[in-house]
Amino acid sequence: MSRHDAAPAPADAVLVVVDGEHLTIDEVVTVARHATRTALSDLPPIRHALRRSRDQVRALTDEETPLYGVTTGFGDSSDRRISAGHARELQARLIRFLGCGTGDAVPPEVARAATLIRANNLARGHSGVRPELIELLLDLLNSGITPLIPAEGSVGASGDLVPLSYLAAAVTGERKVLYRGAVRPAARALEEAGLRPLTLEPKEGLALVNGTAYMTGLAALAVADARRLALLSDVTTALTVEVLRGLTDPFDAFVHDVAKPHPGQVTSAANVRALLRSSGLSTSGPFGSGRTIQDKYSIRCAPHFTGVLWDTVSWVSRWVTIEINSSTDNPLFDHVRGEVWAGGNFAGGHVALAMDTLRTAVASVADLMDRQLALVVDDKFSQGLPPNLVFPLPEGHPGQGLDHGFKGMQLVCSSLTAEALSSAMPLTAFSRSTECHNQDKVSMGATAARRTRDVLALAEKVGVIHLLALCQAADLRGPHRLGTTGLVHGRVRAAVPGVVTDRPMDEDVETVLEMLRSGALLAGLDEIAGGR
Template sequence: MHLADSTSSPAQVQSHVQSQVQSHVQFDRSRLTIEDIVAIAHRKAQAKLSNDAGFRAAITRGADFLDRLLREDGTIYGVTTGYGDSCTVNIPADLVDELPHHLYTYHGCGLGQYLTTEQTRAVLAARLASLSKGFSGVSIELLEQIAGLLDADLLPLIPAEGSVGASGDLTPLSYLAAVLCGEREVLRDGVSISAAQALQEAGMQPLRLRPKEGLAIMNGTAVMTALACLAYDRAAYLSQLTTRITAMASITLDGNAHHFDETLFSVKPHAGMQNIAAWLRQDLPAGAAERNGKRLQDRYSIRCAPHVIGVLADALPFFRTSIENELNSANDNPIIDAENERVLHGGHFYGGHIAFAMDGMKNAVANLADLMDRQMALMVDSRYNHGLPANLSGMQGPRAAINHGLKALQISASAWTAEALKLTMPASVFSRSTECHNQDKVSMGTIAARDCLRVLELTEQVAAALLITVRQGVWLRQQTNPELTLSPAITHMMQALETQIAPIQEDRRLDPELRELLVSMRQQTWTLYA
């Protein structure tokens, strides 16, 4: 982690932003983490460009080397040539300075919803990380301008759709390039205003891009990588929350804790799965496994929960490695090796690793939705919930006949699950040949990342429904069994949920509570497992 205490005093124009920031992430040539990007995205940390003289000299060497090549009439892709399939077109010397501005101009064709503020901050941080490696031939002024946008919280309005993930996230990143130059629009304090006005009022000057800087900003994997960092953070938390929900579902169903026995799991050595089982052992009531009258084997959605959640838990370290390697890469083309005075043409803008990670993650996350949906189906069905009311309705007496408990909530959870499962088709297999067959094999990494975030959103909605269900279910189980002993962790979780969800007796709308639970979930309010 590069998080450190911030001691700098904020400029007056930026005080409303920086007053919320407790730390900073330093950008230099050292390795960043997913947590660094997530902290910047959520305004828990400020991006700070290193003042180290050696770092700044390394950045400057790349820009100076390109300037010297130009003076010596060197041919440089994207500097003295057209882009992509147009690389055979030579650019007249008097037009070289205009070329980067044409690049972001003609890529201004994105559509769809705009990236959220958190996603946009993550994108800016991810692009700053790549350019700070010093292999893109950009000036220190460009890096300072990106850091300045983050500092002032001036966020380019970036349409989410239009990238095939190689040659990088060209179209969405064109909106960053344009804003750096005072064009297009930014979001400031939740209001869209012109970039020119926003820069002026923040005391920032629009850039005039140097010869390769348009390409350097746009020709990389910053959008998909930023979204992947945010997806990883949410998926890791969701794996813990699904485990806690499973424990509470087991209590609701009067389940058999023997299914999570330590010796049992020692013979199947998937470390993530074993950890999920250990968490469940922590959560289940003391002595739950020893009580008489248990089913010999609970249904799969309870008994096999560690095996389902464990797939994601075991995949998370691989996902982290892929995402952080991409985050810490110079994902640009061409690569400028100023030290050896070489221009290296390649394909580091290709987002295949992120595409694979996101396609895999959305599959594992959607399986959590399916698991919870099946658990809910058991809990609301009086044929399977071991003595609890149908639909877990808490109403008793004559009015019980007209109250329907969680009947509709189970339908909604099933709908969200079905939509999540539908989106698990891997995006990476849908490569399309584009741009005159120059980009004839592309990653679709950004589409995969967007799909993954949507699957996460839907699965979080299922989790919100399950939190209402298990809170109701444990409460009802306590009514039927006053001797029921809950572990400290489950007791604490019940107390937290009781502040947000009253017992459901008389029918009521549940969407306000669902939305409140989603906010708590995405802010990771509940401390789950160490």
């Protein structure tokens, strides 16, 4: 599937079962990007928990017991009492006044990830919602109905209130959705898909919007993309070593496994070693004349930077997985003891810090690749490669001197890298007191996650431009002399030709970028190299 639409899932597709406890990042990705079918678990304990917490809400509502967001107003307005007779209308009003998001709609994969995660959060049985509500969320996914969620408008405090209101509106047949490749009124899309909108019961509107599913959906997709970027960085490092006839010694297991065993660093160095296996271009041991005894930092220290990204992906994955499988709204219902708890699980502090850190590690790897490219195109450092990787012409050829090779590509790469680095400022440092100072400490988690997604997109382009230049350099060195990296070179060359004389390369970038994002470019390399 493309990153921009999702067709209805085939009836025989593999099911992702939602039970509130075991949903993985990879499952979120496959539902969001590949339209894998999903269903609510039919295990009796899960259904029992949902029924009991729903019964708690009904009993408290009927008794007109003060219950936040059910028989009271919201946020700073919680001192306002609402009669039981207006409890349903209150949920509809909540969805209505939150319909004020700004910016372009997020890609469908983000909305789908948020929908799946919200269903999983509610399936834990602590939120007081009906199973039918969760099942309708999953029916939206299986039918290819995607809420149009404006990107901007969440402070990540009382959850992603504004973005998630567009998900809640779709469930009730309001606002717009994407369906069968077109923007349609939600009510019409539901009808065409054979689904009925729900009238929200007391607490259900609040349960839908008062959570972290939007920022967590963004975060889950970012984790998957960052993991792929780390592997790409190891591939481009190995190719850089080869085309610059660099040393393999800095990647030896002793340097990393024994002397400084950060797990990500160990992984990155092991990847590079595996990718350089059987290479006829890289070197080891003493040098001949005209060669320095050590390579530049962007080469020999590469595992110390890409390794940081591997390690960041590892711990961020744990945090995001916990968030995916948590109850993140308020109030929460303990159906075992029959108690109601007011808390702050809607605060996205963990997601925010995870995304700020991941974004910094991603920007650093973009800078690493950009620095490697600068060495490859500069004949002062490239160990005999022609300036800007211009394809050599015979002496006296009338076109000699006219071509500029990868000069323009390196300019673009530098621009993208600068933009990525400039976006590394942590959003967690920008908490804003809002909502009449009720939400006086906020996470900015959704903005941090969106910014991380943006930086990842920039870093992917940096990596692709670097890779295209490396393939050109390999053509000049002799691609038959490559090690395992020859697999990637072959895939690139099967899609785009080398540059014999100057031509536009924007379509080359788009072609290889799509190969990267589809998984075709690096398929199988994680097993070959041992990347996590």
